Amino acid sequence: VVITPILLSGGGGTRLWPMSTPQRPKQFLALTGAQTMFQMTLNRVSDRSRFAAPMIVAGINHIKHIDAQLAELGIDDARQMLEPCARNTAPAIALAALACAPDAVLLVMPSDHVIADNSAFQAAIDVAAPLANQGWMITFGITPTGPETGYGYIQSGPAIATGVHTVQRFVEKPDATRAAAMIAAGDHAWNGGIFLFRADAYLAALAQFAPEMLAACQHAIDGATYQASQIHPAPAAFAAAPSDSIDYAVMEKSDKVAVVPVDMGWSDIGSWDALSDFNTSSEDARILEIDTTNNLIRTNGICINIVGASDLIVVASGNDLLIIPRGQSQEVKRVVEALKARGG
């Protein structure tokens, strides 16, 4: 089975502000190494004996980042599905599915996640592919490393093949007590938003559970314009699609959903604190620390000099500086909201 990678490039660019912004969200930043997370996602599906040319579903305002970063990798066969507006993941994936052959097996991936163990990821794809080809919609269940409250969970049911389980239930982001209980139970995985299914299976599920969304997306593709590798869905038609996630719209409703648990060093780098686990701590001549410990410091411009202050996240990007204690990086949203309220 040759698999068609579908890269989802959404995200509001707030959680890693000020480095990430709506104009340049985190998938287009080289935060964990020399390459951006968008590029690292492409690299995982670069073997053309396993994977067909990728399709990138992205906001139209990010074209220049996409073109530049594809060019850096020498990838010239990617197609781009350019959303005229944001309608969450279910419509985005519908656009991609409608533009592929019905029997194409789609590997749907956010483009802003880290997967440290690509071999484990590829093995999980191999486990999932035959069932996807039979019409199952597979979600990859990330083996939890702790009782995180920031993720949804998936409870595995009985196995339907080696390494593949039915889904017992999807669980919304839990509180700490429930998260701990799920970790203790051992049969729960994080919902990482990575999926494998045939295009026609997804579209059939949409027809059943979200027919209005499917119709809007079909109209958008029917009215699409094409420019070289770019597909531009009809704006008004796509704007009519209800905004919803694939989990709510389809995965939590369909009976033909299975989970492949996988332990692959995954992270969605959902905060500055999360990024620190992947901090390669490269020397930066613009950073000077004296008598400090446990700071996470990033700059793309100014020189940051710290004496005697520890346990801080300090991020300078362009004209903006963020200072926030380690462990509180989710509070960055309060800055973004306050600046928005100021009109800044």
Place this chain on the structure above:
Amino acid sequence: VVITPILLSGGGGTRLWPMSTPQRPKQFLALTGAQTMFQMTLNRVSDRSRFAAPMIVAGINHIKHIDAQLAELGIDDARQMLEPCARNTAPAIALAALACAPDAVLLVMPSDHVIADNSAFQAAIDVAAPLANQGWMITFGITPTGPETGYGYIQSGPAIATGVHTVQRFVEKPDATRAAAMIAAGDHAWNGGIFLFRADAYLAALAQFAPEMLAACQHAIDGATYQASQIHPAPAAFAAAPSDSIDYAVMEKSDKVAVVPVDMGWSDIGSWDALSDFNTSSEDARILEIDTTNNLIRTNGICINIVGASDLIVVASGNDLLIIPRGQSQEVKRVVEALKARGG
């Protein structure tokens, strides 16, 4: 007695780095209000019925700041004694004294100090002036507000006139125990580096205690060139002067020294922590704080956004950022030294 103000504009620009720099030391910054400390010093001696035109002794590389800030105040009668190199206060004052009439009474003042109560300062000058005119070298003793270890102290001896005392002894920067003992004794004042004496009295003391320095300064003035209000001492001659402070070279050695204690809201703003006492806390649209207390934040460019981090000094100037805990601002010198060692 008409008094000639002598403004000393030295200082390395390290203690309030990164705002102050060798290129623009702190007297040329508006850190405590709309005007710079240099301008506020000039304003204290702007009454031409009491004070003659001021003389500014400064490094030649600061001409542009001096000219601009004099122009802002509309002062057009100031003379500038432009040092070709730095030789500490004793030679700097010698240049000024040699350029004034022998019987001129000189009010020697650093130009980077804050004096909140100018009336008290003027009253102290009135007390000191008759004795200065009789040949005494008067130092103003700042009434201490606490057992500071960062200043030298002056112990008062018997009164020689109302509000004027002989000097019992000068005390180097003490440790905390000795500082506390001096405060408890009640007859000790801080040495603020502000003096009143006749030019000839100072030059006579130099002839007695530092004849080599006086000779070098005399040669520098003999070979000086004059450009409008600027005096340029001969560089090689002045470079030959030994570098020393007025306290070491003269005040601690002469018997004709007296002290006028004065309580005038004085500060040398010797650190970011010291500045915070004079923080006018003006609103700055470039600063956003959420859930913070007791931060001192200054920026002349980038926007500083802080959530949940307190008791910090955060200063952004140009391309440099400093972060240091409150109470530790003397440690800024370690940053400056480290950057110097890096060649930055």
